[in-house]
Amino acid sequence: MEDRAPGLRAAPSGLAARDRLSENPEKPVRLDKWLWAARFFKTRALAVKACELGRIQWNGKDAKPARDVRAGDMLRIRSESGEFEIQVLGVSEMRGPAAQAQALYQETEASKAARAKAAEERKAMQEFAPLPERRPTKRDRRRIIQFRGGR
Numbered sequence: 001m002e003d004r005a006p007g008l009r010a011a012p013s014g015l016a017a018r019d020r021l022s023e024n025p026e027k028p029v030r031l032d033k034w035l036w037a038a039r040f041f042k043t044r045a046l047a048v049k050a051c052e053l054g055r056i057q058w059n060g061k062d063a064k065p066a067r068d069v070r071a072g073d074m075l076r077i078r079s080e081s082g083e084f085e086i087q088v089l090g091v092s093e094m095r096g097p098a099a100q101a102q103a104l105y106q107e108t109e110a111s112k113a114a115r116a117k118a119a120e121e122r123k124a125m126q127e128f129a130p131l132p133e134r135r136p137t138k139r140d141r142r143r144i145i146q147f148r149g150g151r
Contacts (some may be wrong), residue, residue, distance in 0.1 A: 028068030029091040031058065037092045039101040040077055040084070068129035075105075082118060093140065 012079045012147040013064040029037075035047040035056070048065040050056050056063045067076075095101070135142065 026090065028070050029093050030065065031063055031067040031069050032065035033093050034088070034091060034104070035077070035103065036070045037095045038104045039095070039098060040081075042080060050077075056060065057077065082115045083111070084115070 009135060030105050032047040035041050035050070036044045041047040041050065047056075049066075050061055053080040054062050058067055058069070059074050063075075069088055069091060071088055071090055075084075075088065077084045077086065078101045084142050085108045087108070088105055090104045092100075092104060
């Protein structure tokens with residue numbers, strides 16, 4: 001009797017989790033797949049949308065989702081987390097653990113400093129933001145929803 005549930009297949013032999021980097025490091029990978037595998041975006045669809053909105057630059061040019069990414073490429077990524085300027089160190093089509101994803105790229109020192117400065121500025125601005133006097137009422141919530149364009 002098998003130890004696993006019916007319908008589940010065994011992992012292919014010879015491919016451990018640490019070996020999921022591309023077998024051929026020179027083989028290019030689609031940009032949207034790489035951004036997803038490197039954990040910059042939660043889904044490939046979000047990576048595609050970011051490319052279409054011009055939030056991803058490849059070697060100084062606006063990138064399309066199908067652009068091939070190879071080791072050595074420079075990417076500039078704007079997302080909710082901030083603006084990253086990175087150099088691609090490896091390629092992978094499979095999303096793995098965070099430690100493996102961080103091994104795929106190296107962030108430039110200028111990018112790290114700019115993100116740290118932006119975080120400090122956001123933290124300082126919170127001190128000057130007025131706190132609400134009370135929780136919003138049902139009427140207030142309806143106005144907020146209407147203002148944001150909902151319903």
